[in-house]
Amino acid sequence: MDWKNAYRSLYYADAEIPDLDLDPDRTALLLIDIQNTYVERPAREDVPEAERADWDRWDPFHQRMRDVVLPTVTRLQAAFRSQGRDVLHARIACLTEDGRDRSLSQRRPGFNNLLLPKDEHASQIAPAVAPLPGEIVVTKTTDSALTGTNLRLVLHNMGIYHVVVAGIFTDQCVASTVRSLADESFDVVLIEDGCAAISRELHEHELTIINNIYCQVVSSDDVLDELGW
Template sequence: MSNWKTAFRSFYYETAEEPADIVLPPAQTALLVIDIQNTYMEVGEDPKEAARWAPFRARMNETVIPNTKRLITECRERGVEVIFARIACLKPDGRDRSLSQKKPGFNYLLLPKDREDSQIVPELTPAQDDIVLTKTTDSALTGTNLRLILHNMGVRYVIAAGIFTDQCVSSTVRSLADESFEVVVVEDCCAAATEELHRNELTTINMIYCHVVQREDIPGFLEG
């Protein structure tokens, strides 16, 4: 098992005591899979950009997607609710998007909700009774009715996976923490554009907004 209690320590927590053992009661826990969508797996026509993003796609194909698939199965087997959040706009021209998704550059996303590139990747196709939320914001909490859904289902603990670690995952985790949900982020089910950005953001949010753990840790937390 990973040593999650001492990993990803920032300056603020270098001398802090080890946290208590994590217990995730399945009936009060949800798995939230964030933005693992077709658009981010497309290679594109520009060879320089394709090469620049090759390490990200490799991590997604070799680590994040297979691990998230296993995590979803493990959670379902233990009665944990599985929820997906995806970036998609309700209007074809995207005028319903938040400002962060309208700015030029990488964050500019025009993903109409019914288009193929906005869908969850085939390997993680939601089951019929999984909840799938559409968001036009980075945070899955502020941009949807997720807060109400979790409250109505009696969920107090959230397992977070997805992309990008330093953007939508982090934004969602911070929002959840502010609403007093207990959050664990599964490191090997997440990715940022680079390994450096990924690790830096996990170090920033660990212990204050969440605990950063590995997929192999989760079954033990769910079994108490």
């Protein structure tokens, strides 16, 4: 199925979807939260028996990251860098050791309640997709990479209008960032094979929600073909 008909919600059942029209000089790549804490984990045999159900629950996510997302992101990075285009990174981390600067959404009980001080190993961007010297990295204490950072101003100052987004998690920080970018009138392209959620169902559900209104959901092949890279 072509990208215009994939992830098409009922709101857009009869809409005429425009073609991608990206100006390479005004296009940047933004990578969201691909950090050590989300991609590293022990072998299953090294996990206590009581924690193996949780390990198994996350296995589809880690398989997708290894087999799909990380290869896609490194390919996108290589393409943008080869053309001298900007690659930007966002990571979630707290500025204080006790995390008192985190937003409320990052303190709620459960998965989001992670204490990630900015200088610790867990909060660093994963080596496979690490920034090169000179690439911009913003540190956020909430889901959206625009809220609470100067990223909107930075993109504006750099003359960026089209923002190609990839990262994790599709239904959390990625979706929040996409919505914020759209609300600030950036043209957002979300790379389906460059994102992941804990389950395929949540990933696809969120893509269907945000597609066409906040972004265009496309594959890495689609966007690189449009850019001619």
